[in-house]
Amino acid sequence: MKRIEELTNYIAPFKIIADIGCDHGYLIKLAFDKGLIEKAYAIDNKIGPLDNAKKNLSDYQNVTFLLSDGLDDLPLDTEVIVLSGMGGALVTKILEKNVHKLESVNRIIIEANRNSELVRKFGEEHSLTIVSEKIIEEEDIFYEIIVLEKGKMQLNPLEIKFGPVLLKDKDDMFIKKWTKQLAIYIDKKTNKLDKEIKEIKDVLNYED
Numbered sequence: 001m002k003r004i005e006e007l008t009n010y011i012a013p014f015k016i017i018a019d020i021g022c023d024h025g026y027l028i029k030l031a032f033d034k035g036l037i038e039k040a041y042a043i044d045n046k047i048g049p050l051d052n053a054k055k056n057l058s059d060y061q062n063v064t065f066l067l068s069d070g071l072d073d074l075p076l077d078t079e080v081i082v083l084s085g086m087g088g089a090l091v092t093k094i095l096e097k098n099v100h101k102l103e104s105v106n107r108i109i110i111e112a113n114r115n116s117e118l119v120r121k122f123g124e125e126h127s128l129t130i131v132s133e134k135i136i137e138e139e140d141i142f143y144e145i146i147v148l149e150k151g152k153m154q155l156n157p158l159e160i161k162f163g164p165v166l167l168k169d170k171d172d173m174f175i176k177k178w179t180k181q182l183a184i185y186i187d188k189k190t191n192k193l194d195k196e197i198k199e200i201k202d203v204l205n206y207e208d
């Protein structure tokens with residue numbers, strides 16, 4: 001899975017991760033297989049997904065499985081937390097609930113399936129800064145990965161929406177994602193989307 005593979009690229013140099021909403025446990029499995037981590041916490045708030053993780057990680061020694069809501073029982077030695085495959089609203093709700101626990105964490109790796117702008121706003125409001133951003137495409141779906149560490153950042157509305165790093169780089173995947181989104185908006189033929197259409201055209205340097 002390209003998405004999970006890409007997420008593991010942001011773990012080093014840290015060795016202890018907590019995967020919040022681990023479900024199948026593939027991220028932890030891959031991180032161990034790549035020799036990236038020494039210890040992991042597989043956390044999910046539902047028994048079925050956590051059982052999936054237990055099954056898929058049965059050959060791995062240093063994994064603790066926690067049936068828990070978000071960061072409620074986050075162990076203090078956690079260096080990196082990962083939240084992936086959820087919407088931005090759920091991700092930020094989970095982080096807000098236990099925001100004080102982020103003080104002992106070195107890095108937060110987030111892949112929100114939608115509403116990434118909420119993640120960026122959360123970071124700005126809680127003295128976190130974006131150290132990496134990347135868009136990947138898997139089976140025609142675009143995923144945005146946002147990596148946060150402690151530090152201040154100030155974002156303008158465009159950076160909140162498109163991502164400060166992504167907007168600066170405007171790599172091929174960024175152009176592909178927003179060109180596709182532009183076509184979807186234009187196709188809808190509603191003037192309610194005029195502002196969004198103009199914004200994307202400006203960002204992509206389109207000339208009408």
Ligand SMILES: C[S@@+](CC[C@H](N)C(=O)[O-])C[C@H]1O[C@@H](n2cnc3c(N)ncnc32)[C@H](O)[C@@H]1O
Pocket residue numbers: 020021022023024043044045046049068069070071083084085086090094
């Ligand atoms: C769509 S799956 C994503 C699985 C995996 N992280 C991935 O990226 O493929 C979302 C998982 O988050 C779990 N989840 C949702 N809300 C949660 C919460 N508040 N605390 C812990 N886990 C949660 C769900 O039970 C589910 O297993």
